[in-house]
Amino acid sequence: MEKKDENERGPAFVISPFFPSTEFPVLVLSLSFVRLVVLRGGGQVFTMSCSEKRRRGGGQVDFNDTPEEAEWRAKCVQWLEERADRREEAGAENLRGPFAAERDASGLMASAKAWQAQKFDAGFAKISWEPEFGGCGGTPMQQVIFGQEESKYKVQTDPFMIGLGMVAPTIRTCGTDAQRERYLKKLVRGEEVWCQLFSEPGAGSDVASLSTSAQRDGDEWLLSGQKVWTSGAQFSDFGEIICRTDPDAPKHRGITAFIVDMKAPGVTVQPLRQMTGGAAFNEVFFDEVRVPDSNRLGDVNKGWTVAITTLMNERASIGSGGSMSGGLRPLIEYAKKTGKATDPLVRQQLADLHIRSRIMKYNGMRSLTSLSQGTVPGPEGSIGKLFGSTLLTDIGALTMSLLGPEGTAEINDRFDWHLMMVGAPGMHLGGGTDEVMKNIIGERVLQLPGEPRVDKDVAWKDVPKGV
């Protein structure tokens, strides 16, 4: 069935200091996007109509590169070979590197910025964009292929995941000419790092219920409130923030989006230490932070449209990086080396995980097939997110049961096994919790009745909070 595993298009596990457990590039369809869709009651995004199915060839998955894609892949490999070192197959660095970097952020940022600048100058930074914005007028599929190949090399790309995947397309679509001129090139070239300031302590899955306020003061706005789980805020120069500007309107209709300078007076960033030992995300406090009106993204009270643009655009970063590491292959190697693989029960458990990782890969290929054919990936994204986070947790659990106490130690020349275990829970939450995934699958895939949305038309200020 599979022609060549090496160029596999399947979903990948990447452990990132910015998304501190794993990213599921193929299946993720925005870690935050999914939560919006279910709460908006939209419906159209994850529903695959019969005509769409027909367009996609009756749901058949194409596992191979087209001749054009193969040619592009060869070009990417050549460029990468000339500039970067390959990662070892299933080597410790696959997991260890990113986490080590999380603990040495300054080194990470310098090397990530240098690599991003090289990509920009070669047209690989934002492949589907024009050369002046770091692109070469390519296709989303070419971006995916470059990401697949790039993930096999020892290069650091994590700091730009949010900026490139989510913020840059938003500025391009919703920003003014002046904003595009000022921010885009520096963002895509990696000179300025960006974060996404959406989630709040009281607004996660239901992010439209946010409380951080922006009040007009002449040509400026005063921002006050708190955001949380802001990945990479401590390294960021700017953030895309959504704020409440009309408490009298229903929750989706009183929100405005802004570009905020993360170094402005009144911004306080407090990293949150995680179980992994790293501090990938933050609490961010805003105390009457002044933002010029020229930094408003989109119209006043139309910020929900801007937010959706941001979250929809995470799709463009599908497959933008990652190798099929995820810890299973090193675990299989370990079981073989230590003789544990002769235990029938262990063999069954390893086989089960392997089968599930293949299922995830092929489900991810469905997204890539539609992307390759120029259509929008369907509900497989939410299925994959749910399936993948459970798989990762189960890999971590088997790892710990095989290694015993040894698995908790951090040993220099070895895979950081314990990170598998402590990094996995974040995947059940980040950008759409398991329950939200199930709601999406229920409503959009199985067409079950929708959740009641009682506050949809009620003024935000009248909606009970903290209950």
Ligand SMILES: Cc1cc2nc3c(=O)[nH]c(=O)nc-3n(C[C@H](O)[C@H](O)[C@H](O)COP(=O)(O)OP(=O)(O)OC[C@H]3O[C@@H](n4cnc5c(N)ncnc54)[C@H](O)[C@@H]3O)c2cc1C
């Ligand atoms: C690793 C990581 C990185 C992140 N990075 C960012 C970032 O850079 N920027 C940003 O803005 N946010 C970020 N987030 C936040 C992320 O988007 C939220 O964690 C997520 O949307 C869930 O929100 P919450 O944590 O507030 O949980 P809540 O929404 O409060 O959910 C609490 C519980 O209630 C359940 N629940 C909620 N609603 C429903 C429902 N309708 N039906 C059934 N059950 C429900 C949930 O499943 C969960 O179990 C990140 C999160 C993680 C884990």
